[in-house]
Amino acid sequence: MRIGVFGGTFDPLHLAHLRVAEEVAEKQRLDKVLFIPAARPPHRRAPQASPQDRLAMVRLGVAGNLKFEVSDCEIKRPGISYTVDTLAALKQRHPRDRFFLLMGMDQLLELHAWHDVPRLLKLCRVVAFSRPGQPLPQPGSVLGPDGKPLPARAFTLQSVSALEISATLIRRRAQRRESLKYLLPEPVIRYLQKHQLYQS
């Protein structure tokens, strides 16, 4: 099987996450996409919502798409959520499957600072997609941990529909009690309103 691994803080999950995963799955012929909310991401400040709330919102958001699944492995694992550990565990459990690590351009450009990149690149192929304001770079300008360009065979660049939605925008709108309609799935809107997330 060809399995997409889509990590993120998902604070909260929104429609751009879902649309991007759908387009990458189609183009890269993935059999499924595993959404993995990070518990404690290493490169950014702590998410606002709890891991349990973010996991619940991802579950609500992917429901109904047969190719999409959710894993709580990073939330259950103690310590910082290193992607390389997640991929190593997945590969150990499913040695015959091929893994594709999905990430937006913002993350690809930071990849050189990730934990154990050489091992990470042995475990998966990176599929990096465009994001509004962050078009696809020239392949030679994506650097590895040694400061040299990453070899082209390590990653694929894919252009996806430009949806100018971010979790930051949603948190800001929720705090101001502004409409969230059509920015994230209705069940996720209901959840975050019921639990009064992002209101302070």
Ligand code: ATP
């Ligand atoms: P925040 O605004 O809190 O930084 P976010 O919207 O970027 O959050 P994350 O959970 O950090 O969401 O993102 C998970 C992945 O989804 C990242 O690889 C990010 O690049 C990608 N992503 C998020 N929003 C978009 C978007 N609108 N278009 C393309 N990729 C996106």
